[in-house]
Amino acid sequence: MTDFEMGPALLFCPASRPDRYGKAMDRADAVILDLEDAVAPQDRxxxxQSLIANPMDPDRTVVRINPAGSxxxxxxxxxxxxxxxxxxxLAKTEEPESLAQLADYSIVALCETAKGIINAPAIAAAPNVVALMWGAEDMIASLGGTSSRRPDGQYRDVALHARSHVLLAAGAAGKAALDSVYVDIxxxxxxxxxxxxxxxSGFTAKASIHPSQMPVIRAAYTPTQTEVEQAQRMLAAAEQTGGVFTFEGRMVDEPVLRHARKTLSRAGLADGQDQMTVPATGSVSDSRAVR
Incomplete structure (x- = not known):
């Protein structure tokens, strides 16, 4: 199975609305065509049939299917x-055994129940899983709760625990981690x-439910000119110094250098040597343009 390379802005689109397929693809880095929650049971x-009759780029499309056993x-x-x-x-992934019937597919395992969250490490280890995503509201519902967020909009402790647990499970298995949707459009x-x-924290991408959220997600994932230049200077200093050293008043060791390399990767720069242009907004782009 290949690595998950879609993102960072992923947009859910009801599979029952083929009139929205193209619009969603134009706005997002990748589209999640939804056969589950976004479609009423009688319309599935x-x-x-709409999914079959209206093909889109398979390299930029994920299909959310209903839970195994449903x-x-x-x-x-x-x-x-x-x-x-x-x-x-796979909606409501709860155990690695449920993935056996999907051996021919690259799976984004959606851990959105208490059982799925607890079993996230075993799910992440499945060979056909390329990414994990967590879901807040279904997880809270599986516990008998009523809301994943406090009145101020911040996640409740149990939701933060679930988010962190899925992120750690994905990272331990070397898989991508996708952050859940932000429902306050x-x-x-x-x-x-x-x-x-x-x-x-280390999430590879973020899923969303509305096109207006796409620019915000992209902008957040695009490093600023200042961040890129600092990362380049730091890595250049590391080549001259080696080991642990002080850079602009900060101690730098290998984990910090990995952070810098990740910043350049998000900017589309493999090693800081590529030529880039900096738009007036301060975000970074080059000939490969971050979507």
Missing amino acids: EEAR DDFAQDLRALQQTRYKHVM ADLAGLKEECDDAIA
Whole structure:
């Protein structure tokens, strides 16, 4: 199975709305065509037919299918077999055994129940899993709760624990970690704050539910000119110094250098030697343009 290379801005789109497929693809880095929660049960067969009849770029498309063992699961698989899609998001993944029927697909395992969160390390270790994503509201519902967030919009402790547990499970297995959606569509400032935290924590990408969230996610994942230049200077100093050293008043060792390399990677620069241009906004781009 290949690594997960989509993102950083992933957009859910109901599979029952083929009129939105192209628009979603134009706005997002990758589209998650949803056969589960975004589609009413009575509309899912029509959604499957739309999935088959309206193909999109398989390298930029993930199909979310219904949970293993559900009435819709087998029907979703039959529809998938009539497409070129190879990236599948399995809703409510709870144990690695549920992935056996998806051996021919690269799986984004959506851990969104208490059982799925607890079993995240074993799920991440499955060979056809390329990424883990966590889901807040379904997880809280599985516990009998009513809301993943406090009145101030911040996650409750149990949700933060689930988020961290899935991130650590993905990282331990060398898989990508995708952050959950931000449901307050109008609160772009809150979305940016959550994106900044996701990046600093190690999430590869963030899923979203509305096109207006795409620019915020992209901007957050694009390092600023200042961040790129600092990373380049730090790595250049490391080549001259080696070992542990002080850089601009900060102690630098190998973990800090890995942070710097990741900053350049997010900017589309492999080693800091590539030529780049800096737009007026202060974000970094080059001929390979960060989406």
